[in-house]
Amino acid sequence: MNKLERIDYPLKQQPNGDYLWLNLFRINSGNIGPHVHIQANVHGAELQGNVVIHELIDWFINNPFQGSITFVPFANPSAVNQKSGMYTQGRYNPVSGKNWNRNYIDLVNLDEGKSNFKLEKFVRDNISKEYCEVVENFKSALFNICDNIEKNPTDRAQHNEDGNFNLLLQKVASPADIVLDLHTGPVATHYIYTLDKQKDSAQYFKFPHYLIIPAAFDGAMDEASFMPWVQLSEEFKKQGSDLENNFESYTIELGSEERISFSEGRTDALRILNYLGHKKVHQESIIDLPSVDVKTCLLKDYRSYYAPRGGLYEFCKEPGESFKKGDVLAKSLNYKPVKNEESFKKAIEEVLAFEDGVVINHSTSASLAGGHPLYQVMENISSET
């Protein structure tokens, strides 16, 4: 039985004085190996990752493995606790409106004055060192950048809430070789955001849908995690050397929000364990994984349908369901065009598919204004088994 350690960070003091805490759980195998960072619930209503973490902790307590692993369940207490009616109002900060998963920092591209770090110099100093030493030095550098920002806020009096929150998670994740950020969609199937270069590795998750994202920074945790390593590798090349980049990070979408399922959580934990086995975090064999038909598309082909008029919408296709151009995706109900028995039939309109695709998710509410999100779908899909 491996030891489970808990580390507590005071994250935010609420107006009444009570703190919200980040409770990290860490398990160290005692063996040399990668460090894995797994967090869940950065968006308030995206709950299922906390269940998957429960299953993973259970596994890592009871099985031998290599390296160490950090779990951050309930990573965003402010968001999960914020209610509006019975629902969780948790995709963005209710004060600032900022998406909780868009305020991470592009650490390596920061002004040197803020970070006290220059990539070009780092590579110059490390170019002739051993691979492992470079990696350790770079992890330390990332930690120090976070630490520098934390201690020298550009804001007066203290960091703003958004920056403070995301920075703490980045700092905690700085020693990681693998970062998994567990999310869910609205009403959604299972899918994963991955860099093209991680695509083969990503197959070990045995997920049905993959979105291939470019190596660019848009403020999300997966990007904030892999970009420093991408840039490190590029700078090595620029200075005439090659550095293998083994770092991987993923945003993993575990179905629908506002719900949990322990049985699904066990399957999702197995999928992650299968991937972690491939990454040499452990050597156990993972069995009973459901087989999947894999569908992949580029981020540019991940398209949004918006409601063409205000009204109530029936979603005619389920998350994960394929459709053909011209298929009825949704039917809307709206009585405004109805003046009499002749115009009664105008109460209902259909939304047809523009192109072939697969439904990835749909809106959590059937009641939509014109321009509200309806579906997100994959188009131009390449399938592999």
Place this chain on the structure above:
Amino acid sequence: MNKLERIDYPLKQQPNGDYLWLNLFRINSGNIGPHVHIQANVHGAELQGNVVIHELIDWFINNPFQGSITFVPFANPSAVNQKSGMYTQGRYNPVSGKNWNRNYIDLVNLDEGKSNFKLEKFVRDNISKEYCEVVENFKSALFNICDNIEKNPTDRAQHNEDGNFNLLLQKVASPADIVLDLHTGPVATHYIYTLDKQKDSAQYFKFPHYLIIPAAFDGAMDEASFMPWVQLSEEFKKQGSDLENNFESYTIELGSEERISFSEGRTDALRILNYLGHKKVHQESIIDLPSVDVKTCLLKDYRSYYAPRGGLYEFCKEPGESFKKGDVLAKSLNYKPVKNEESFKKAIEEVLAFEDGVVINHSTSASLAGGHPLYQVMENISSET
């Protein structure tokens, strides 16, 4: 083909000046018969009634019937339009906090100064009249009470929003012999609130669950509709005569909120048509109704479970599902009691059933603070087929 008439009321002028409208639809058979009032969507997220009304309008345009019928779809535009995140924030007025279905007026018990009506005098004047004349006079009296209140607000400058909204619906419904208020639960099965005296008639809806409510006033539409007739009947008795009370009103719960289904809407419309046939609104035969096991309990046995601690809850029983005392109803996840591998098992706790029962609905979110609603269940159930 019967004619469909639309009547528009300006309900509320928004701050920017644009109005929200109540659009009523009326169909008159041309034949003598009861007047039916059917409204939907008084709570913002309770959408399915609008679909059922669509199916019913379709039927009443195309079939012969007796009397006339008024439909009020989207009865509460303020509520259905109010979003917080993607969800509809629509159970209570976001300004006042008042439940949209609790501000109806007990018309007959109002101070005579406000209503210009005294039940005792009305009965004295009508006690020797024909049944039909009494009914017509009483409907007119109800209309006039509403009209009086509307024209003589107790508030300064104008009625407050809550009162204004509910009063308009009461006024529109004043000529009705039958009032159906279409709601939904949160994540819910189908159920009906009914007076004990309507219980036999209610069976014609072919619904699986009935809650028997007392003849008392708590501000809801069904109560506000039947109480005047209950009181009229009692006053006749007090003055030494008998008046048959044929008036009926129901709150009908059509499954879960934030969603619509056209196929379910067709079945629900058939159920309502079956009831309306029993009430002699039409003489068509309604076929293809699904058979049901009927479960009934008193309102006092409609019990609420609240979350015993903060955390994420898996709902182990579905709406409509029966359970036995001691069954696991829910499992919660919360990492606060976990300090190490020994206390890890405290992360999960079970909620057990206190008594035998049937799940009527459960919370729309798995993320609950201690004291947040978990389930509503029926206990002490009597079953009939």
Place this chain on the structure above:
Amino acid sequence: MNKLERIDYPLKQQPNGDYLWLNLFRINSGNIGPHVHIQANVHGAELQGNVVIHELIDWFINNPFQGSITFVPFANPSAVNQKSGMYTQGRYNPVSGKNWNRNYIDLVNLDEGKSNFKLEKFVRDNISKEYCEVVENFKSALFNICDNIEKNPTDRAQHNEDGNFNLLLQKVASPADIVLDLHTGPVATHYIYTLDKQKDSAQYFKFPHYLIIPAAFDGAMDEASFMPWVQLSEEFKKQGSDLENNFESYTIELGSEERISFSEGRTDALRILNYLGHKKVHQESIIDLPSVDVKTCLLKDYRSYYAPRGGLYEFCKEPGESFKKGDVLAKSLNYKPVKNEESFKKAIEEVLAFEDGVVINHSTSASLAGGHPLYQVMENISSET
């Protein structure tokens, strides 16, 4: 220097597992005398009472007095912490919609099965006892009723959040002879809700405005506090004896919400100390109190103005300002009636006073839908110096 004791109650476990706490502060003089209970911030945006409590704690630490005193600042952590935009969304529970100051229990009128208490029997048992003994016994009885309800919830699994919260405050206040519930209005002057029988005593607060409320129960803290003593007194009379009722409770409105002022807090603390001196809690002389013109009216003459149309409103009268029938109270701006240069003047409309009065408060926003609250005013005012 008197000792300050802190007592902590876990009030609510949030979904992420962190608790919100009630931190009570108690100072015991060591001398016999009344027990005073002062709470603040039951509504989330009503902050100023917390400042007044700060000034009062400071005074009671440093001055001799009789009896003991309990302070409950930040009495409602859920409400003060709940943000929507930068504002505090804190008048009602964001899940249930229930006004946080309307769920207290009418302890003495509860079903004996729930409370294990019968007033008629209590009076029979105490009718021949000394005044002080009766009072102590009744305080114990109130505590026990709260305790009984707490231990035997009518809800399944646990109390619902609303009931739980208000019950805890009632239980903590059960030993009190004086209960002060510190609130604020929206944009408001200073005013006090008082029973007619407390009116003379209330003058010692030196407040400018008093609303005389009936001895009836509508769920608020002041009512829940004084009603048991009113009913005790009545039952003594019914059983042929007289019991002086010295208990007093007040809802005290300390100006506007969403703001604090330490200098105003010192003045408000002096006002409360002046009242507490009159009630023999201390014998210090309180000087430097501002003189006031006192205006009083009955609750039925505390009238609400609502916006007669949607639009933007300029409030032409300040809280505390007197006005005459026909005066312009507000001007609204709305462009919908403007079609061209001829109708341009319709953009502005005036709201005139229906009767003479004094403005007590007005809405916190100038942007109102038709039917939204505009002003609350006193009419039929009696003035005393």
Place this chain on the structure above:
Amino acid sequence: MNKLERIDYPLKQQPNGDYLWLNLFRINSGNIGPHVHIQANVHGAELQGNVVIHELIDWFINNPFQGSITFVPFANPSAVNQKSGMYTQGRYNPVSGKNWNRNYIDLVNLDEGKSNFKLEKFVRDNISKEYCEVVENFKSALFNICDNIEKNPTDRAQHNEDGNFNLLLQKVASPADIVLDLHTGPVATHYIYTLDKQKDSAQYFKFPHYLIIPAAFDGAMDEASFMPWVQLSEEFKKQGSDLENNFESYTIELGSEERISFSEGRTDALRILNYLGHKKVHQESIIDLPSVDVKTCLLKDYRSYYAPRGGLYEFCKEPGESFKKGDVLAKSLNYKPVKNEESFKKAIEEVLAFEDGVVINHSTSASLAGGHPLYQVMENISSET
């Protein structure tokens, strides 16, 4: 008397089917001259601009002028109508969380495939034309780009709400030579955002505070308006010619949100008229303008203070007030560090100024979590009279 024309655009169909409308008002002088576009209330709680527009319409109906002018009051009906409690929840879209003033498009930098426009080609085609012709052609080009985007949405089924809203305003403003976007701060003084190149012209507004912003694009209306003209000028230079850029746009902050004042509105209208006179829109003399001490700083010196701990904050400095390094800016109250009479003094903490400055605005609520916004201030101020 000049004619006032009203033009109505259906902006958004709400779920219940009722539309929100954009009502534009246009006055044409009949004389050649610049086109002015003035909009207000893009953020829901920022109301005062609607009053200023009222005063300006009144002036332009009744005075001779050159050119034409378009007014868009209540530019964002969704935002002004959205309430949470009594407050307006209007800084960001309550569904998407997006700031309503950050989704404008950098029209000239768009992919040619989307805009059907290439700046390099436009300049090549226009380089030898008359100044006026170039300007007219460029305005047409901007209109056509908007039109192209509108007709060829990148989203499926229709534009998303955020994009749709901002695009319509850009399209309406495309013929303008001057764009004024009327906002307010939270609790704020008067201030203006201006490009450095517009600084001299901006002085004619006679405002007390100016923030100098860089010629860069961050999604706001002022930037979206001036950037195409900045880029046009640069492209002319690149192709070897000079094009004077007379286009000007400003974000004008008119004090505090959630309130209106007609008398302040008149003064603000005079300030704008004084500026418009300088820009040759009219030749009337504007008198009675209050004199001001002008304070200016660069955007990088516009600094935010955030709350260093959770608690209630008294704002010790008013908007517009100067302060010195070390001055007490705010005092916070929080009882958590208080355990007894010894630690009682820890309940209050001060926030001191980091550098000399002027308060521009502060938070609308005194109740803040650690990291919530406290003040925005100007530092490194240059003063001119």
